[in-house]
Amino acid sequence: MLVAPISEAVTKGVSYCKQQILPPRTANSPGLWLPNLLLAALLFGWLIGGNAQQAPQFDDLAARAVAARDSGNVPQAIELYGQATRLKPDWAEGWFYQGLLQYSSNNFPGAIDALSHVLELKPGAAPALALRGLSEFETGAYDDSLRDLDEGVKKGAANEPRNEQIIRYHLAQMLARAGRFQDAMLQYQFFASNHIDDPDLLLGLGLAGMRNTTLPKDFPAEGREVVEAAGSAGYVFLSGDSQGADGLFKKLFERYPTVPNLHFFYGVLLFMHGPDLAIDQFKSEVEVAPSNAAAHAILAYALMFAGRFTEAQPEAEAALARVPDMEMAQIALGRSLAETGDAKRATEVLNQVLQRDADNMEAHMALAAMYSRAGKREEAYRERMVCLGMQK
């Protein structure tokens, strides 16, 4: 398990955390990373200050809470922080420590409650978002967990190196569960780049790569071998050894010629470096699983990126025949039609995308190309400027 109980670590408080500043090189004891959220919170500076008019009784309780926390007496510290925040409900620091200590005691609902108070007082506080997201993960509130972890990372929660591993690992799982496989792989990229590995992590990467929304902890043992092997190959690729990864993937293809989404996985990895490199893998995936709409769609998309529009069109059509509103396929179809002269249908398809997402850049790019080819100079220029405007 990557998530170990961390009560011992947390009860020793900030001073203990400082002794544990450097996370282990491997992910074997990730529980030690979490106390650093506390340090991160302090580094953010938002916990300190804003309590100028503290009553004597509150001051006493707060001091005793800190002392209990420093001495490792978690139950007492939780109780004292609770009393202090009842006296002074706008004490964000107190709520945060309650949340942290509840988390360390495996009282995840209590942690969520305390951290929600923090976030009411300090909306968008990255450490609180991340810690609440981790707590929600433990309670099985996965949608909430994804929302908080995603938001926390966007606001910088993973910028603190000591917290980065635990946050990114859990966020990766939540992204994969939500079907955001490529976003999940970007989180796993961090581990590969830093040469941090672990069987659970490889399984998680394998699941994301093979487009499986099951959480690693729920994945049955009998299916692990191929997924973990795929995760290992993906890990080698993401760590920069493309030749080594190529060998591992080829062995996988030989050993599991009918297992779906292996070629898809390798294709997605190659796509990051060059769509043309990925096309053969996506074609192989379509052969393995002809009814896989996503495989047809990404093949169409890669062909579109490579400028092979006449080949992209039937693949996009095949995807849309199975899933009529699949955006990736609509974009590939719209662009292909735009580039091959069917402006009327291209406009229809692209407008379907833009009705859902007016800022879809690929759709605007396709319109720019369509107008340009048709000699509609001003319209093409307008669409190009829309795209440039989106970048600013």
Add this chain to the structure above:
Amino acid sequence: MSAWFALGCKSSLGRLAASAGVAALVWLLWGFPAGQPELAATAKAAAAPVTCATCHVGVATSYSHAPMRHALEPVDNDPVLLTHPKLTVEQGRYSYAVETKDGKSTYTVSDGKDSLTVPIHWMFGQKSQTWVLEKDGNLYEGLVSYFPRENGLGTTPGDGKTDPKNLTEAMGRKITTWETLQCFNCHATAASEGTKLTLDKLRPGLDCDRCHEGAAQHMADAAHDNFSTLPKSLKKMDAEDTANFCGQCHRTWDTVIRNNWKGTVDVRFQPYRLENSKCFVGNDPRISCLACHNPHQPVDHNDAFYDAKCQACHGEAKATAVAAATAIKSCPVSKDKCVSCHMPKVELPGGHATFTDHMIRVVKAGEVYPD
């Protein structure tokens, strides 16, 4: 433009004579099956390899001087290093020396105590030049490059913030497989097969078949007087296709947008900049890359050379006739050297050179570089 492919296969003797001077241009060697007519016979008689230049004499001759042909210089015949046998520079606490002797070039970095010397196998660029170096099976972009404006060494563009911790890091920036593939595929021919680098098969610079896909088959078939497998004519591409084709290396508009590249560094990406021009439209050959540039010839740096290209749309007579309908304006300031104002030169950050901004526009005094 039509002159690029002007010389057809009219006379085998003519082809042969002309090919003698440029036979080394293209290393596509094809044997001739027995019984083939004149081409085979004359080629054998002259003992010269058959190349694209065997037939396409004029274009091959002019292309031998074109920048793309020299995108990667041959290891034993690099004009930059042959004319600069010893280049040195001090960068921070490291000193660098690039030395050429007996056709062999080496790159040395020293910290005063120790030094590291590696041979130079790959010279990127015809004027400014960067060297890709190999050490322990890894490839590195040399941390110093040659710049003609300074006539000496300086920091390689993009590596200015590198803080080397040891001699290897001071030697160069380690480059990934993907970056390496991109570098070699745009500066050389036959440098890769799929995701695998094939440096043993690499031919320096862009040979004919790098752009003219199918050239080898065409040459083989042409040797049998079979001209049914001609490579796709690139002359027939419209402005949009041409920008995308050239953009494979010079970067397409799509590529720059998708990668969100911003700032004056993108002045290098001419197809992207051109397509940001108000006057660009994909179906008008007058705004195609090829309207101004013949890729088989050196770039013309005379501003006046391009006036006729601008006047093709903005000429007085045309402007008068179609102005109302198309809003094409003629310039109230000048009728010559249009590009000197409308395509300003932009200093490439860290590049020790200026590039022509291909975003054609009315440049206002003091304007910020338009992204």
